[in-house]
Amino acid sequence: MGLFTKDIETLDDLFLHQLQDIYYAENQITKALPKMIDKATAPELKKSFETHLRETEGQIARLEQAFEALDQKPKAVTCPAIDGIIKEANEVAGEVADKAVLDAALIASAQAVEHYEITRYGTLIAWAQQLGHTQVVPLLQATLDEEKATDDKLTTLAESKANRKAELAGG
Numbered sequence: 001m002g003l004f005t006k007d008i009e010t011l012d013d014l015f016l017h018q019l020q021d022i023y024y025a026e027n028q029i030t031k032a033l034p035k036m037i038d039k040a041t042a043p044e045l046k047k048s049f050e051t052h053l054r055e056t057e058g059q060i061a062r063l064e065q066a067f068e069a070l071d072q073k074p075k076a077v078t079c080p081a082i083d084g085i086i087k088e089a090n091e092v093a094g095e096v097a098d099k100a101v102l103d104a105a106l107i108a109s110a111q112a113v114e115h116y117e118i119t120r121y122g123t124l125i126a127w128a129q130q131l132g133h134t135q136v137v138p139l140l141q142a143t144l145d146e147e148k149a150t151d152d153k154l155t156t157l158a159e160s161k162a163n164r165k166a167e168l169a170g171g
Helices: 011-039 043-069 080-095 099-131 137-168
Strands: none
Touching (some): 011 043, 011 080, 043 137, 080 099, 099 137
């Protein structure tokens, strides 16, 4: 059975499992973001994380709508990938003493999360279209668009300020 709670026999089974996986991931992200907000020192980074926390809460609501549209109860299955990304982010943040370097590390960690989400939502959209679950595609697409926009904002923050400040840190 591997990582899955039951044998997956069809693409529909796999689709539902991955929907449950991203539902878990989004819920874990809502727990991790407040810690990142507290650790961030740049005001624009704090604001970006706060905005994304609100977006993530909306993404969870959209996932719940997707489950309903599929006549399924919202259910999460443990996602070792997001757990690992969040664990690594916490470890790295705990090892960085300089605040400027910490902000750069937080951005990098947040982008690792975004890239994971972007891959999951892209795959879910493709499978939903293949399986004829067209009613959930707009819900998933709205979230994918938000994840890409967040990644772009983080890239801009990193390249315009945070990485340069981190480079100059410590003399």
